Amino acid sequence: MTYCVAIAVDAGLVFCSDSRTNAGIDRVSTYSKMFRFGVDGQRQFVILSSGNLGTTQATISRVKRDIKERAMQSLLTVESISEAADYLGGISRTVQEKHDAHGTGFEASFVIGGQIAGKKHRIMMVYPEGNHITSSHDTPYLQIGESKYGKPILDRILTRDLNLDTCALCALVSMDSTMRSNLSVGPPIEMLVYRTDTLTLDTPLRFDEDSEFLREVKRSWDQRLKDAFRQMPPFAWAAAWDKNPGRAVNYNDDQD
């Protein structure tokens, strides 16, 4: 599996992805799922990928070739992030259809985000079918892959006015929750930050398995979560029951 998350706030964008791929649990490998494209001062794009590795590699390869060969349409020519998402979705579908005769399993999803000079910074999620959605004011993030374990913390913490440090930390905590519950998501964890209107990408970060900082995040969050739970008010049996007098459920003898 894969877990990738992209966050879009006023201050900029945060991209975070794991690097584990597997075809069966004894065919586990490490592949980056984060790809960067851009011309400083003009346009910057980051793509995160999830799904069939054949499809994602062929898709990214084609994106690179189109840039290199100055194709009619490429990430150098698109005029908006939305057009970039359409372009990416089109390639992804073409690649999938080449193999589709043999059934399904070739699906891939992508997140593409960035900024083009004079336009707003945005993130888009590209479905296997090639269509796409963007984030919203209330849901300032997009996820692909194994997204459920890490979703609650994003829902609770993220707002558009957060600074990028907080967003980056939130992405890492979300990644940590996912890694803890799903073995097929794992380090190295890659992270990339884009600051609004800079039109240049920050230095990419990479946290390996033995990264002291990643371990510190893990340890620290684990401890704080346990502390938070311990500080919860005690389970109020009487209160719970008193509030709902007589609402017993399903006694086996009084039903058909």
Next chain:
Amino acid sequence: MTYCVAIAVDAGLVFCSDSRTNAGIDRVSTYSKMFRFGVDGQRQFVILSSGNLGTTQATISRVKRDIKERAMQSLLTVESISEAADYLGGISRTVQEKHDAHGTGFEASFVIGGQIAGKKHRIMMVYPEGNHITSSHDTPYLQIGESKYGKPILDRILTRDLNLDTCALCALVSMDSTMRSNLSVGPPIEMLVYRTDTLTLDTPLRFDEDSEFLREVKRSWDQRLKDAFRQMPPFAWAAAWDKNPGRAVNYNDDQD
């Protein structure tokens, strides 16, 4: 969807289930997914159900009828929780096979737990195929339905030596995380506790949508989680980078 969780610790068992069912988002109804069977002093069983409502209702109906009609095999005759799980799985498969000609979608999963006099208290998960697994020392819980959102907190908190109050609170927090992220899981939340060797079930608890206690758990956990996140050490950009010097990823120009 559905979310049900059962916890097995030394002190006893905790069962917790939501009550929302849906066939499309405009066909949302409330059905209990918790069923109790037993003879005080002799044996107690709790069943949680998930999946196709037709299958779960027909299965539970048959379990009740077998008790009422004193069938050769019923929850009154089985000699272990494992045998009870086999019995339940057999009924579930029979019910599913009746409709299977028309394709899939009739699957159901169950958790069955309890205690028979002289035996250990246990919980079992019954798969749609009829086979079953139990919990373990390191994983003292079982989930069915929409299980991923609520799994991280169970993994972090639960150990076999916890008291039942803590387990009940942990189940509620896990349920709260699930409800927050998935609209198709919702109140009333039902909870049932079994204390080891009592051979009688506690009074069932039911938390309605307007339950003050449920709201308090939600508010309290939300606040504590946010506080926990705020107390995390700040994101250490420099440290993260310094620990991994020169490990840049995927520059678009230096790859094919």
